[in-house]
Amino acid sequence: MIKNMSENQIVLQLIKYMKDGKKQSFQGILDELHPYDIARIYENMPEKHHTRFLLFSHPEQIADLVQELDKPMQLELLLKLGIEKSGQVLDLMDNDDLAQLLDGLSSERIEELLSGMKQEESEIVQNMMNYPPETAGRLMTNRFVWIPQHYTVRETVDKLKSFAGFSETINYLYVIDHDKKLVGVVSYRDIILADEHEKIQDIMYSRVISVEAHTDQEEVAQLIERYDFLAIPVVTEEQVLVGIVTVDDIIDVVISEATEDIEKLSASGKSIDFDTSAFVAAYRRLPWLILLLFIGLVSGSIISSFEDTLSMVVALTFFMPLIAGMTGNIGTQSLAVVVRGLITREIDRGVIIRLVFRELKVGLMIGITCGILIFLIAYIWRGDPILGIVVGSSLIMTLIIGTLAGTIIPIILYRFNVDPAVASGPLITTLNDILSLLIYFSIATMFLSKLL
Amino acid sequence: MIKNMSENQIVLQLIKYMKDGKKQSFQGILDELHPYDIARIYENMPEKHHTRFLLFSHPEQIADLVQELDKPMQLELLLKLGIEKSGQVLDLMDNDDLAQLLDGLSSERIEELLSGMKQEESEIVQNMMNYPPETAGRLMTNRFVWIPQHYTVRETVDKLKSFAGFSETINYLYVIDHDKKLVGVVSYRDIILADEHEKIQDIMYSRVISVEAHTDQEEVAQLIERYDFLAIPVVTEEQVLVGIVTVDDIIDVVISEATEDIEKLSASGKSIDFDTSAFVAAYRRLPWLILLLFIGLVSGSIISSFEDTLSMVVALTFFMPLIAGMTGNIGTQSLAVVVRGLITREIDRGVIIRLVFRELKVGLMIGITCGILIFLIAYIWRGDPILGIVVGSSLIMTLIIGTLAGTIIPIILYRFNVDPAVASGPLITTLNDILSLLIYFSIATMFLSKLL
Known part of the structure; x- marks a missing residue:
């Protein structure tokens, strides 16, 4: 019915149904919409209609809607619902989305929210919250269907029918033995194609790839990407099946890891986007800049310690920004290669040695x-071959050192598990500034008598 | 059987079966492995076994394997197979993977490869190659199942059974009308849950979200991410269903877009990773660095034009790297926000004006x-309030201009569809160097009489 209606028309129709008290027709429209679209409609609707909107929707619809909102709006919506209905909605939410909602809230607030929920559902979520952030245990959902291996295809279909609407719409069914250990996987398609009397254990695929609940989310993403999986099962150390991680969550992981890399390269601070207010953005960016300002003073004091050399050969100043800038640039290039490489493959001693050696050769060339x-340029411009030699030999040295700094510093930080944000582009650039000035002025001072 | 064997053990076992001529047992092992694992085994096996490996595998297994190799290895493998068997393998490959393989090869090479294929399969691939790179048409696969809307569930299951093994294992069936236009979608799960006499058009979901074949891959990725889809149907302008794009391809798109962003920020050149040879890496990085070297000379000539000011107040030199560096850093921060923002949301005039205005305020603060x-630092260090005023007021101005340059330049380039690699971090940094030196020395020259 709403197939050819624009979003605005749908909003107007929904408001009309609310005014007329037509709950059935209202819900009919919602049923035809994707959760993402319902959320957009809710957000774009004047706020005065929100309470009524929630009154007209049933808990399943609200649970779908709430998962697509951002956190402040989620909390506001739950407040509007009141303890009882919000409990129902939370029960129906995917537990990975719920864990994300609770993450970072105060423990009183968490308790308050969970209090309206069913005992078993709230326990599941609390268990999830016990896994460290950014692990498989935090991303997994328990909305999946598991099948005992001795079931027939017929029994499986019956179980599926009774769990309809409960499980996430993922293609696989996971097969467990009597200890709840994961032993196989079978797809909906296999079920459709099989004879109804066949046993699951005969049609299942038994070389299942799974992750342990403490596995880092980056590793989970790598596996899913590598094998083109739609979901991957999560097990405890004893191989007991506890959940699945689905590919849609993995896309979010991939995006956020990439954004983290970019923050590393730019020191732009966490989570600044187009909608961040100017004050917040400035507040998040300032600490880095102030730190870099103080590091920059080190450059200043290096230069001041070469004041005599400088005042005698002012022409040395002309090449200062060029040498410092080039060294910074080559360092950033190396950094980008390393940062991106560290997330896409496993790192061992051999890889690191090869990489450092490679970068040394790149720096040399x-x-x-x-x-x-x-x-040549310095010689032609200033007519002084010695100045040319000073500038040229400095640049060779600083470029080699710059590329090594951009390679080795992030690897060391990574090895010592230092917050990778420290290995940011501006930090490398500023360090390379200092190194390059030291080298440049040292070489210049060595040649000073010949420069005069 | 191989459930608990390590990769090395499997390789040895396979070599043994090849030596003993046990083709059946050999294929039995391959059947239990994921394509990614088969590819790794093939890569890690001494090359002398490769020909025999291919001889022992049937075309379906080779088609799975070849999709997981990188391009040079794919071409080598096809060469080893000979025209006839390689034609069989290409017929069996997913056409999106095949299109990727052909992309960038010479037209003679493409013709040669396609010559062994079935007419209809090679036509499908050639059609795909007609869509521009990085569009839905290039990513889509035709290995999906479509169902006429008048089919019953029973007829659908029969069709599925006869197409088993052909379609990608994606959860949805797409429903078309008599003009082959896309009218609905139904999931395998819906099929399992429905009564076998129901008509597809009664159980299908008719508000299907689809993309046109020319849609940019970034937009396709956004839709899939937003709606948590596993696949999205691709249609012509007339709504005729021509293919589907699956989520596993989208993960690759998201990763490559992020890598592109990082290349933009670091000017590290296309596709340098840990395995790139030193010579190739140097060759790819050099053009940028040489360009930046010449731009850096501009800084040099700016400084040289202020030679008189400098030789009178050498202390001005001390703050040069700090001012240039800070301006470069703030520019990179803004650039990161813009580059990341441009891919994750639609940009209109309002967004841009708000963003520029926000960055102006950030720069001010x-x-x-x-x-x-x-x-304060300059005053305390050098005991000269005028020097402090020169340095301080310069920094205020350069930081404001630096943040605006980092914001506006990439937007302008984006607007004029200039290759975004031009808006690279080092370029912005180097431009900001020049601007900051101009401002700093102009202000210093204005105050010159007071500085002496």
Whole structure:
């Protein structure tokens, strides 16, 4: 019925039904919409209609809707519902989404929210919250169907029918033995294609790939990406099946990991987007900049310690930004390769040695090319071959050191599990600034008598 | 049987079966493995066994294997197979993977490869290659099952059984009318739960979300992410169903888009990873660095034009790296926010104006904070309030201009569809270097009489 209606028309129709008290027709429209669209409609509707909107929707519809809102709006909606109805809605929510909602709230607030829920549902969520953040245990859902291995296809279909609407619409059924250990997997398609008297254990696929609940979310994402899975089962150390992680959550993981990498490279601070207010954005970016300002003062004091050299050969100043800038740039390039590489493959000693050696060679090749170039330019521009040699040899050295710094520093931080945000692009750039100035002025001072 | 065997043990076992000529047992093992694992085994096996490996595998197994290899290895494998068997394998490959394989090959090579294929299969691939790169048409597969809307559930199951093994294991069946237009979608689960006499058009979901074949892959990824879809149907302008894009391809899109963003920020050049050779990596990174070297010379000539000011007040040099560096850093921060924002939401005039205005305010707040700080430091360090004022007011101005440059330049490039790699971090940093030096020395020259 609403097939060809625009979003605005749908909103108007829903408001009309609410005014006329037509609950049935209202729910009919919601049933035809995707949760994401319902959430958009709810958000774009004048707030005065919200309470009525919730009154007209049944808990399943609200549970779908609430999962697509952002956190402040979720909390506001639950408040509007009151303890009892919000309990019903929370019971119906996917427990991974619920765990995400609770994450970061005060323990009183969590208790308050969980108090309206069924005992067993709230226990499941509390168990999930016990796993460390960014692990499989935090991402998993318990809305999946498991089948004992001795079931026939017929029995399986019967079980599926009674759990309809409960499980996430994922293609696989997981097969467990009498100890609840994961022993196999079978797809809906296999079920359709099989004869109804066949036993599940005869049609199941038994080399199941699973993850342990403490596995890091990046590793889970790698497995799902690698095998093109739609979901991956989560087990305890004893191989007991406790949940599944679905591919839609993994897309979110991949996006947030990429955003983290970019924050590392730019030190732009956590979660600044187009909607962040100016004050908040400035507040999040400032700490880094102030730190970098103080590191920048180190450059200043290095230069000041070479004040005599400088005042004698002012021309040295002209090449300062070039040398510092180039060193910073080559360091950022190396950093980007390392940061991206660290998430997409496993790192062992061999890989690191090969990489550092490779970057050393890259630094040499680029350094010699640029060094010769700048020697020629400096010589022609200032007519002084010694100045050319000072600038050229400095650039060769600083580029080699710059690329190594951009490679080794993030690896060391990664090895020592330091918050990777520390290995940010600006930090490497600023450190490379300091190194390059030290090298440049040291070489210049060595040649000072010849420069005059 | 191989359930508890390590990868090495499996390799040895396979080699043994090959030596003993036990084709059946060999294939039995392959059948228990995921394509990704078969590919790893093939790669890690000494090359002398490869020909025999392919001889022992049947075309379906090779088709699964080949999709998980990288391009050079794929081409080598097809060469080993010979025209006839490689044609069989190509027929069995998913056409999106095949299109990816052909992408970038010479037209003679493409013709040669396609020559061994069935007419209809090679036509499908050639049609796909006609869509522009990075669109839905290039990503889609035709291995899906469509159902006429007048079918009953029973007829549907029969059709499914006869197409078993052909379709990708995705949860949905797409429903078309007599003009082959997409009219609905139904899941395997719906089929299992429905009565076998029901008509598909009565149980299908008719508000289908689809994409047009020319839709950009980023937009497809956004839709799939937003709606948590496992697949999305692809239609022509006339709504005729031509393929589906599956979530596993979308994960690859999300990863490659993120990598592109990082290349933008670091100008590290396309596709350098841990395995790239030093020479190739240097060759890819050099063009940018040489360009930046010449831009850096502009900084040099700016400084040289202020030679008189500098030689009179050498202390001005001390703050040069700090001012240039801070301006570069704030620009990179803004750039990161913009680059990430441009891919995750639609951009209109209003969004841009709000964003630029926000960044102006951020620049003001950060500029004033850092400016006051550096005024105090310069004053205390050098005991000269005028130097403090010069440095402080310069920093305020350069930080504001730096953040605006980091915001506006990428937006302009994006608007004019310039290759976004141009808006790279180092470029913004280098431009900000030049701007900051101009401002700093202009202000210093204005105050020159008071500084002496």
